[in-house]
Every structure is written in structure tokens, then in C-alpha cells.
Amino acid sequence: MSDRYLTLVNSPVGSAVAQRVGLPRPAKLRRYAVGEPLLTGPALLASTSGKIPAALRRALTTAGVDVTETLPEGGSLAAVVLDARSLAKPGDLAALREVLSPGVKALGASGRVIVLGRPADGADVGADATRQALDGIVRSLAKELRRGATANLLWVEEGADSSASLPSALRFFLSGKAAYVDGQPLRIGSGAASAPKDWDHPLAGKTALVTGAARGIGEAIAGVLARDGAQVIVADLTQAGEALARVANRLRGTALHLDVASPEAPQRLLDHLGAHTDGLDILIHNAGITRDKLMANMKPQQWDSVIAVNLESQLRINAALLDSAQLRAQSRVVCLSSTTGLSGNRGQTNYGATKAGVIGLVRSSAPAFAAHGDSTINAIAPGFIETEMTAKMPLATREVARRLSSLQQAGLPIDVAEAVAWLSSPGAGGVNGQVLRVCGQNLVGA
Secondary structure, X not given: OOOHHHHHHOOHHHHHHHHHHOOOOOOOOOOOOOXXXXXXXXXXXXXXXXXXXXXXXXXXXXXXXXXXXXXXXXXXXXXXXXXXXXXXXXXXXXXXXXXXXXXXXXXXXXXXXXEEXXXXXXXXXXXXXXXXXXXXXXXXXXXXXXXXXXXXXXXXXXXXXXXOHHHHHHHHHHOHHHOOOOXXXXXXXXXXXXXXXXXXXXXXXXXXXXXXXXXXXXXXXXXXXHHOOOEEEEEEOHHHHHHHHHHHHHHOOEEEEOOOXXXXXHXXXXXXXXXXXXXXXXXXXXXXXXXXXXXXXXXXXXXXXXXXXXXXXXXXXXXXHHOOOOEEEEEEEEEEOOXXXXXXXXXXXXXXXXHHHHHHHHHHHHHHHHXXXXXXXXXXXXXXXXXXXXXXXXXXXXXXXXXXXXXXXXXXXXXXXXXXXXXXXXXXXXXXXXXXXXXXXXXXXX
């Protein structure tokens, strides 16, 4: 269902009325299209140390970014990239204000603010406190930005500059692919990461499998993976066979009827991979169900079915793949969590349990996947996304939920799909055991 209010306040008459009476005015977000430039204008590049690292400058210029170290006179910026990795004590934080205060004033529509910091390491309490302060600064700044602009924080470990990890992350967060990622911190490690031969098709030659792919977010994920060059296997229940076949045919992929909660699912998956592929590079755990009830009224079947589909199935399939020869080295596993797993939601104790459980699964499994040929496992936590399910919500509830984010609108399935595709790419090898929220900086929950 389209957001009619969003369309209205972006019309000349609607915009004027909304401004006059003080109504929210969400902006139309800049989303990615194949072949478009990373940014539509210059990016201000600055460093709290006064010296910009050559690797950082090279990562931006190689991506086609017009880098400037001075504010444009009379013009606007498409992005501000601030390297704050030199911070060592609270007094150093003033350097951020000196850059960000004038920088955000010049930021254009759908602009990007990216702050690079060092993660706390326990070596010095003052340095760690200062580094953590970046999280509060970026989250707060993201709530101040308007016109579809976003701010995000990258914790960059030592050594991440020497691989494709940082360049890949910069390309994602600066682009329209990250339109609905806002106010989020993400740790970029020094794991094995390589630049693709073609940044427009980073998944060329890869085999991907997406569960729950017959519709909604799963269908969008499969479509973006195929767009980026992957050969896609779409999996879903037998009952969804007709819709699944349409998705597979459109993407020139193959369909697999799979009930992820069945005891036979892991072996059935391995058998299919062995018979039809040379191995699996990308696995997307998207299949999930809801059976909402207040805890006082929750029936055993409503509890057990959600646990089985949303959490237990992922544990069993992951274990089977790690013990098999079907999972390739430097593979990527992405699990769909939810902001409900982070902040909770009334009537969803079963669902919230599984989505928080997925986060625990990802964090605990990261070392095992790293040991499997430098593979990775991460989670995406979507917020309020426009789907068939949310379209059935009462109008007032849906409208309030749309506005409860810094971007004042719901996300689209493509927003989740873009984040999944980036974490599935070779360049994301430095991200492991992490959770990335795609929620427009939802104002409910941290």
C-alpha cells in the first residue's frame, strides 16, 4: 500500500499546507538505481587529526565521489565524511562540532553524514569513553537531520583500511541503497574482504538461497541478489508454489519447496544443493511467521510454531551447512531479525523471543563461520516496512507507525533487500556477528 500522506506533503499544495499547520513533512528518499552515481554532489572530507588518511581519500575518489575539503560557496553538499579515529580524550570531541555544525547546514536533500571511529578496546578508560561518545553524537544528529538525510557511524578496527572492508561500507552507506538506514553504528573489522570486479554486479558467480521468497521482503531480497549477479534459489512452502514459481521464472532462478520447520528441512536443503549446484555462497534466512497474542492468552501451538519457524530452523540449517561440504569458503549468511527483538512489542512475546534469539545466534555463531574459510553471519533488523501484512493494519495504527522514525515514513522491502545484498557481498567480509537495523531510526527502542 502506498503512503498517500507522503505523496500529498511532497506536492506543492500539500507541502505548503503541512508547513503552515506544522504537520510532519517526510521527504521522498533517494533510492538506488543501477548505473546512477554514488552521490549527486560533492562530499566534504574532514579529519579530527587534521590529516586525511590516503586510504580513505582513495576509497572515495575511486568510487567516483567528488571530494572537497572546504565548504562550497553557495552550493550544497551531498555528504559529510568525518574521520574521528584520532579521538583520545573528551576535549577532542569539540573537533566534531567544528566540522559537523557548518557541514550539516550545507547538507542537501537525502544527504549523508558518515563518522568513522575506533571501537573501544579497554586499553584506556578516557579514550573508550570518548570513542563511545560518538554513538550518542551520531544518533542525536540523525534525529536533527531533515529532507531525507541520514547519519551513521562506522567503528573501524585497525587493519580494515588495508582490505575492501572500509571502501565497501562507504559505498553502501553513502548510496541510495542505505536510504532507510539511519542513526546506526556498525563495526567494520579486518576480516577477509575483496573488491568485486564489477561494483554494479558484486555477486556475479555466486549462488544464493533465500527462504520465504514467494512474496514480500523475501521476494525483494531475491530480486536484488539476482540484480547484483547471483544465481538465486528461491525457497518457500509448497502452498506458495504458484507464487514461488513466478518469482523463480522472473529472476531466471530455481524454486525449492521447503518447510524450514520440518525435521527433514536441513537434509532436503543439502540434497538440493548437492544435486543442482557446486556449493552455496549466500544463505538468507528470511522465512518467518507471526502468531500474535497477549502472553496471558498465548496457546502452546501459537508459541511453539513461531519458535520452530523463526529460530529453531535457522539453528538446525546452519549446523547442517557447517558440517557439510556444501557451504563454500567466504560464504555469507544473513538472518532476518526485527526491531521487535530489540525493543519488544505488545502481543508479540513469541515473535520478540525469536527475533532476539536470532541476534544471539548471530553473535555466538560468528567465530564458527569465520573459521569456515573466512565466512560471515550477520543479522538485519527491519523496522516498520510496507508489506501486505502491514497493509492490513488499522489505518490509524499504520499511520502512527509510519511516522515513528527520524525519517517519518515506513521503509520499503527494497530497503531491507539492499542491506541484505551488501552484507552478502565479498566486500562485507569485515562485518561478522553484527546487527544492522533498517528502520529509519525508529524512535521506539534504542
